[in-house]
Amino acid sequence: MEVLLIRRYAPQGTNGELLIHGARVCYTIELPWRQNVRRISCIPEGCYALRLRYSARYGEHLEVTGVPGRSAILIHAANDALKELQGCIAPVTELTGAGKGQASRQALERLKAHVCPLLKQGTPVCLTIKTPSS
Template sequence: MNSLVLIRTHFEEKQTLGQLFVLNDQADELFSCFTLELPWKDNEQFVSCIPAGRYKVVPRNSEKYGDHLHILGVPDRSLILIHEANFYFELLGCICIGRKQLDINGDSLKDVTSSVATKNKLLSFITQPTEISIS
């Protein structure tokens, strides 16, 4: 079973940047991409990224995001998703992923690119419940 590892690399006032890795049972890297989250604000709903830790992840489908991943068991939080988005201001506590980190909109903050294609590639590796480790 493949698993996910998210390593947060930059904590900024408005956002948190990182890298997400898909690992197989032998801890070989199968896929990686960049992440964008809200900043750490004590796990406050809708304005903070989630706490570091280990969580269950399940594939999910919704009308708004189509196929995506749902992170379960986050203390005091619900509906934490890994879905497409490009900018921190599109997030309410979820994680968005992309191929690159670039300043797309000229606000001097890094955004993520190709989020839909990156999400679809990630979903090809995560087809059943698994775990994510966030550090």
């Protein structure tokens, strides 16, 4: 299955819209594009496999794998990219500014409800990141 992330870049942060089968599941926030530098940049556009992950800090969440030159790119709750993210992706229910949103935990649960059952049964899930087509 493909999860599509359509991004819009700004100097203060990157905002996106996450779609599954053409329907919006949530919005996303990320750090600005800074040449894929670890911990200060969003990841490059492309197609990446998602996997299920668990940590004490974030509980059950998603990891984006296969990012060139990067590792531990997570999809986890956050409402302010510059203050709370180090290269990861945060789903949000509503965008409130560049790299800012609200109700992230709610949006993460909505995304996990779509993706986690598939991953648990062994179905591959790909995150495709791109900019809007003109």
